[in-house]
Amino acid sequence: MILHDLTGNEADPNYQKLEISNGLRHYDFLKSVVEAAIATDRGFLSQTVLKALNFHAIACLHPNAGVYRPCPIMVGAKEDFPAHWQLPDLMDDFVNHVNRKWAETDTLVLAAFVLWRLNRIHPFINGNGRTARAACLFVICVSAGGWLPYAPILPEMIRANRAEYIKILQDIDASADGGKMELQPLVDFLQRLLLEQTEAANQAG
Secondary structure (H helix, E strand, C coil), X not given: CCHHHHHCCCCCHHHHHHHHHHHHHHHHHHHHHHHHHHHCCCCCCCHXXXXXXXXXXXXXXXXXXXXXXXXXXXXCXXXXXXXXXXXXXXXXXXXXXXXXXXCCCCHHHHHHHHHHHHHHHCCCXXXXXXXXXXXXXXXXXXXXXXXXXXXXXXXXXXXXXXXXXXXXXXXXXXXXXXXXXXXXXXXXXXXXXXXXXXXXXXXXX
């Protein structure tokens, strides 16, 4: 059962109901895999984790959940994502780069890179944004040594500031295309949201 194929419309109430349910399981899984990575001293990102995060986000909503897309993809008017046949090498390079830099790079800089680069590659047929936001939080939590018990969760805060977030990603794309990637606006954006979470938690406590 693939609801997008059956309904042809992401606005369909059945699609949206399962999408919400998937989202809850997605975050439960993310918390569990963060805790497992810390408990087993596996403080690094893997393609297995990324594929699992995508699977939980789009299971039974879209085909090819948890596997790299087997075809080109277009999002809105944007269609200049890497070709599907490039994805295995690109993702190998991506996770290797992240893990080489893990110990020597500021956590928010690394998390921002993960968030931007996954969106730039768009390796999955759907759920790329959800996967990227979850992977970003994975890096932050594993680096911090534990799950951040804040509500709303960081990926939801990013979604709540979608217009600003998309503009930042577009600006980074442009800077990367110009030969000098500028991640700092995304680092500042994540830092601001985390500070807002901390302040809200302190006020609630």
